[in-house]
Amino acid sequence: MTECGLFACVTPKQFDAVKYRADFPALHQEINGAPLVFLDSAASAQKPKQVLEALTRLYANNYANVHRGVYTLSQKATDAFERARETVRRFIHAKSSDEIIFTRGATESINLVAHSWGRAFLKRGDEVLITELEHHANIVPWQMLEKEIGIVLKPVRIEDNGDVLAQNVIAAITPNTKLISIAHVSNALGTILPVEEIIAAAKAKNITVLLDGCQAISHIAVDVQALGCDFYVFSSHKLYGPTGVGVLWGKKELLNKMPPYQTGGDMIEVVSFKGTTFKQTPHRFEAGTPAIAEVVGFASAIEYVSTIGLDRIAGYEHELLEYATAELSKIKGLRIIGTAPNKASIISFVMDHAHPHDIGTILDGYGIAVRAGHHCAQPLMERLGVVATTRASFAFYNTCDDVDALVAGIKKVQEIFK
Amino acid sequence: MSTSAAELRDLYQELILDHGRTPRNKRKPPEANREALGHNPMCGDRMTIYLTLGEHDALIEDVAFEGQGCAISTASASMMTEILKGKTAAQAQEIFDYFHTLCTTDHASPPNHLNEDDLDRLDALSGVRQFPIRVKCATLAWHAMQAALCPAGMRQNQVNSEGDEKQ
Numbered sequence: 001m002t003e004c005g006l007f008a009c010v011t012p013k014q015f016d017a018v019k020y021r022a023d024f025p026a027l028h029q030e031i032n033g034a035p036l037v038f039l040d041s042a043a044s045a046q047k048p049k050q051v052l053e054a055l056t057r058l059y060a061n062n063y064a065n066v067h068r069g070v071y072t073l074s075q076k077a078t079d080a081f082e083r084a085r086e087t088v089r090r091f092i093h094a095k096s097s098d099e100i101i102f103t104r105g106a107t108e109s110i111n112l113v114a115h116s117w118g119r120a121f122l123k124r125g126d127e128v129l130i131t132e133l134e135h136h137a138n139i140v141p142w143q144m145l146e147k148e149i150g151i152v153l154k155p156v157r158i159e160d161n162g163d164v165l166a167q168n169v170i171a172a173i174t175p176n177t178k179l180i181s182i183a184h185v186s187n188a189l190g191t192i193l194p195v196e197e198i199i200a201a202a203k204a205k206n207i208t209v210l211l212d213g214c215q216a217i218s219h220i221a222v223d224v225q226a227l228g229c230d231f232y233v234f235s236s237h238k239l240y241g242p243t244g245v246g247v248l249w250g251k252k253e254l255l256n257k258m259p260p261y262q263t264g265g266d267m268i269e270v271v272s273f274k275g276t277t278f279k280q281t282p283h284r285f286e287a288g289t290p291a292i293a294e295v296v297g298f299a300s301a302i303e304y305v306s307t308i309g310l311d312r313i314a315g316y317e318h319e320l321l322e323y324a325t326a327e328l329s330k331i332k333g334l335r336i337i338g339t340a341p342n343k344a345s346i347i348s349f350v351m352d353h354a355h356p357h358d359i360g361t362i363l364d365g366y367g368i369a370v371r372a373g374h375h376c377a378q379p380l381m382e383r384l385g386v387v388a389t390t391r392a393s394f395a396f397y398n399t400c401d402d403v404d405a406l407v408a409g410i411k412k413v414q415e416i417f418k
Numbered sequence: 419m420s421t422s423a424a425e426l427r428d429l430y431q432e433l434i435l436d437h438g439r440t441p442r443n444k445r446k447p448p449e450a451n452r453e454a455l456g457h458n459p460m461c462g463d464r465m466t467i468y469l470t471l472g473e474h475d476a477l478i479e480d481v482a483f484e485g486q487g488c489a490i491s492t493a494s495a496s497m498m499t500e501i502l503k504g505k506t507a508a509q510a511q512e513i514f515d516y517f518h519t520l521c522t523t524d525h526a527s528p529p530n531h532l533n534e535d536d537l538d539r540l541d542a543l544s545g546v547r548q549f550p551i552r553v554k555c556a557t558l559a560w561h562a563m564q565a566a567l568c569p570a571g572m573r574q575n576q577v578n579s580e581g582d583e584k585q
């Protein structure tokens with residue numbers, strides 16, 4: 001790894017990104033004749049070989065359906081599956097593994113809360129607070145409840161620099177506010193929201209809080225009990241795990257009061273034509289055969305990042321963010337969108353004369369993968385007065401060399417669009 | 419699928435960049451009697467096409483557009499306005515069919531009412547063939563134009579170019 005000028009990166013002794021990078025097979029390939037520079041981990045992260053091996057191992061040695069066979073192999077699969085639940089519990093410091101519900105992804109987790117908790121506990125006129133920077137996954141499920149039961153969805157204004165001020169969220173609370181559902185970290189801008197302050201104010205007024213932790217979970221060590229929220233959601237695939245798995249964490253008392261989301265096998269106690277009784281959480285919310293191998297692979301991803309340590313990852317990624325911010329700021333005609341003081345390693349930007357799509361296509365020609373578009377946050381784009389942005393997101397397997405490649409790629413874009 | 423520097427240069431050739439930078443007929447004509455909005459859900463780009471159709475809707479007297487887009491979608495809209503002016507509705511449809519085939523396959527044959535300039539313009543745009551994901555950008559204005567040409571009653575006011583990736 002090269003020295004990065006002013007903001008010298010953490011030296012390999014402290015954080016050996018190159019060593020970790022070697023664990024990710026997909027990063028070692030050429031794209032369009034150039035070495036891949038993968039800067040789209042916020043959309044989905046690459047997977048270390050430890051995860052790929054866990055998937056293979058499960059299918060090769062321990063695979064059967066879970067929670068139903070009396071035979072040994074099914075018990076082995078069930079054990080691995082339930083161990084994964086415990087791994088997730090430990091990772092987010094939940095009180096009990098019963099509070100960990102496996103879903104198909106964060107989108108399903110939020111939909112589950114909207115369908116089950118929302119329909120059971122919200123009524124006409126109740127208010128749900130979100131912010132202007134939410135991902136569509138944390139907007140549309142609530143809009144459905146607006147239509148269905150007449151709740152009121154209130155987006156809280158954000159600052160022009162993409163920051164969210166706790167006082168603005170708190171000021172939007174009224175006696176009708178029943179839920180605050182906000183991102184922990186913005187996927188489009190990288191803003192880290194002041195969730196502690198918001199949760200403290202909400203709790204003083206008995207308001208339920210859901211945090212969309214999709215982007216936080218890979219950058220910040222999360223302790224749901226210390227946070228004090230009621231629900232926390234995230235996806236495996238953004239945390240270096242397989243696709244098709246997400247987590248809904250909720251407080252047990254709350255979860256056990258919630259009606260089932262989907263119904264079918266595995267979630268019932270007794271089914272008869274006179275009536276059916278449901279299991280307690282988590283099984284109440286896990287109807288049907290789950291993504292067994294992916295859940296087990298997810299646990300190995302968590303073990304992988306835990307071995308490195310999220311605090312060390314966060315520290316290194318912060319260095320990368322600072323270096324990239326400094327380098328990109330030097331480019332004339334480029335404007336960073338989202339300059340909140342507290343940010344995770346995500347940088348959105350726009351350029352004079354070049355549309356994000358053109359930037360994305362040209363960078364790809366040099367092997368650089370970035371996201372171009374509205375980042376599933378169209379209301380945010382509208383709020384900031386841009387149609388779309390180009391987004392580079394950095395993971396711990398990225399290095400200052402990747403930042404330098406991005407800067408060189410942007411210069412190529414400028415040559416074309418001069 | 420691999421992109422070479424030559425393909426990038428081919429896509430972003432001077433004609434495209436010129437129309438992208440200084441699009442022609444980017445305005446809202448007061449006498450326009452047809453319009454439709456094209457929306458690219460992938461990037462959020464929106465583009466409104468205005469047509470001024472003559473007597474019995476036969477001749478396209480004027481074509482213009484408004485909106486924001488990438489270099490490809492803007493250049494495509496700009497060139498489309500130049501190509502379609504003075505054509506009939508039926509010819510416009512034939513040209514779109516040809517252009518669409520040009521962007522997605524390698525066996526397109528042009529309708530005989532296109533002149534050399536028009537063929538050059540469409541040829542420049544067809545550089546997107548090497549960039550399947552960008553075909554939607556190149557065809558966005560054309561889809562909106564097609565929607566605007568539909569007889570009232572059957573007309574959709576908003577269309578998108580989803581599903582236009584190269585087969």
Ligand SMILES: Cc1ncc(COP(=O)(O)O)c(C=O)c1O
Binds near residue numbers: 135187212246376
């Ligand atoms: C902040 C945020 N919320 C929700 C989601 C939805 O996650 P998934 O697509 O994994 O369900 C994403 C992913 O793009 C996200 O970044």
